[in-house]
Amino acid sequence: xxxxxxxxxxxxxxxxxxxxxxxxxxxxxxxxxxxxxxxxxxxxxxxxxxxxxxxxxxxxxxxxxxxxxxxxxxxxxxxxxxxxxxxxxxxxxxxxxxxxxxxxxxxxxxxxxxxxxxxxxxxxxxxxxxxxxxxxxxxxxxxxxxxxxxxxxxxxxxxxxxxxxxxxxxxxxxxxxxxxxxxxxxxxxxxxxxxxxxxxxxxxxxxxxxxxxxxxxxxxxxxxxxxxxxxxxxxxxxxxxx
Numbered sequence: 001x002x003x004x005x006x007x008x009x010x011x012x013x014x015x016x017x018x019x020x021x022x023x024x025x026x027x028x029x030x031x032x033x034x035x036x037x038x039x040x041x042x043x044x045x046x047x048x049x050x051x052x053x054x055x056x057x058x059x060x061x062x063x064x065x066x067x068x069x070x071x072x073x074x075x076x077x078x079x080x081x082x083x084x085x086x087x088x089x090x091x092x093x094x095x096x097x098x099x100x101x102x103x104x105x106x107x108x109x110x111x112x113x114x115x116x117x118x119x120x121x122x123x124x125x126x127x128x129x130x131x132x133x134x135x136x137x138x139x140x141x142x143x144x145x146x147x148x149x150x151x152x153x154x155x156x157x158x159x160x161x162x163x164x165x166x167x168x169x170x171x172x173x174x175x176x177x178x179x180x181x182x183x184x185x186x187x188x189x190x191x192x193x194x195x196x197x198x199x200x201x202x203x204x205x206x207x208x209x210x211x212x213x214x215x216x217x218x219x220x221x222x223x224x225x226x227x228x229x230x231x232x233x234x235x236x237x238x239x240x241x242x
Contacts, residue, residue, distance in 0.1 A: 018043065039109050047070070123202045
């Protein structure tokens with residue numbers, strides 16, 4: 001198969017699952033960017049009890065668009081819980097996770113999907129640290145240290161050689177995803193899903209993507225407590241639940 005040079009080269013085959021919590025400032029732009037990508041067959045948006053007007057904007061955006069499927073949690077549960085809901089609603093053959101901010105570029109779906117479409121992979125991680133074509137925004141040093149530590153510990157437990165376990169862009173064959181039960185409600189989803197695809201002996205690839213990180217003032221939500229919980233999840237899903 002000739003590698004796709006852009007999203008325009010790929011037929012619709014992708015369910016984009018987007019967890020959302022208080023992203024009123026970016027949600028319209030992100031949704032429009034996602035829908036503009038040819039591979040997108042379905043956009044599943046799970047609002048995790050937003051209180052800033054995000055849900056109202058989503059209802060307007062979804063009006064009359066069969067591609068968009070909305071769900072809403074009655075109270076805030078976390079990213080993992082929203083993804084659990086979204087994965088159940090996904091029906092396209094391939095599934096990718098998309099955050100509701102502007103840190104990741106939907107125009108690069110073709111990079112993440114390429115190994116799956118070529119029949120070489122079941123799961124693809126989009127790495128922020130392999131050197132994407134547009135680079136990445138320079139931000140927090142200690143975040144990069146934390147990401148590196150968590151990825152290293154996860155790799156030691158799973159015997160994988162990932163560079164970015166905590167990345168948002170993870171794409172899956174849907175039939176593989178259906179074999180996995182997500183337990184984590186918050187950001188522990190990342191080490192949990194990594195441990196579980198490794199345990200299934202899935203074919204895992206990693207590709208370079210761009211990254212436009214945002215500051216806490218701009219709405220970044222993950223913090224040091226989530227990092228500590230990720231350490232526990234690496235232990236739990238790799239050693240205690242084998």
